[in-house]
Amino acid sequence: MIRVIAPLLMLALTGGCGLRPLYGGGMNSPTRTLLSGIQVAPIEGQSGWLVANALRDRMAATEAGGAPAYRLDVTLDDQIIGLGVRGDDSVARERRTLRARYQLVDLSTGQVVLDATAGSDAGIDVVGSEYATIAAERTALERLSGIVADQMVARLALFAQRQAKGE
Template sequence: MLSFNRRHLLFLGAAALGACGFTPAYAPGGAGNALQGQIEIDAPNTRAGYLLTRALENRFGRTSSARYGLSYGIDIRQDSIAISASNVATRFNVLGNVTYALRDLETGAVVTSGKVDSFTSYSASGTPVATLAAERDAETRLMNILSEQISTRLLAAAPTPAQ
């Protein structure tokens, strides 16, 4: 009779991943290495653009000699989701989407492009200063979420470096 052993299950899972050609993104020869320090992100012209650029540069690094260029467009809007009995909005959703395109700077060809979207919320029931701080924090969180989605998609589409 076979006994259940988690180590055997983990070993079988790792063997299956290796057999299917799975390579971690940041392993030697992985897609993450192909993009690390190789992406020049368009200069921001809004606070949201600055937050997105900062988050993406934290992920991929800054570079002075990029192979790829990343262009993006940000669209943000707010919807009230809670209204008090006196008809005052007390909670807002911040909805955002980013369209992006990664292009090879040598050839000008688009390597990958797409659109990501998400939302965050904040409360507007405090003082005006607290409400403004909450709104800015929600925008920061939203840009971090969108940058993670973009990063994941760029890593999935990245060419594997030659070995």
């Protein structure tokens, strides 16, 4: 009996803590409305192509068509830095870092309504095969692109919720 009552009691208590689902409200939620009105501007380079596609993939479920209300401008900084050094002075490990500065621009006023950053990094083992190292660097970039896009979409969703509350 306690196993049934305890979870129900905990569920009832969480309603008063101020937590609300970020995408709560279904089709008419502020988050969905904002995300469906964002146009992702072209981003330079291979990393830009990957991040732009990842952003579009994450916002695809919210696309409603029509004219966009916002434009997302993104500038990327993609770096690979050698870390470990072997006895023959060759690099043993690399760190790939992908950082994004993004601005959400209101198309009706031209005003930047959100200016934020996102980023992540990944370690890469440098092996004897140049092909394997290049493949690992590309895989790391693909993974980092998804992580950075997730961070950006989460921040945009939070922005939408705060706008709806008037903060």
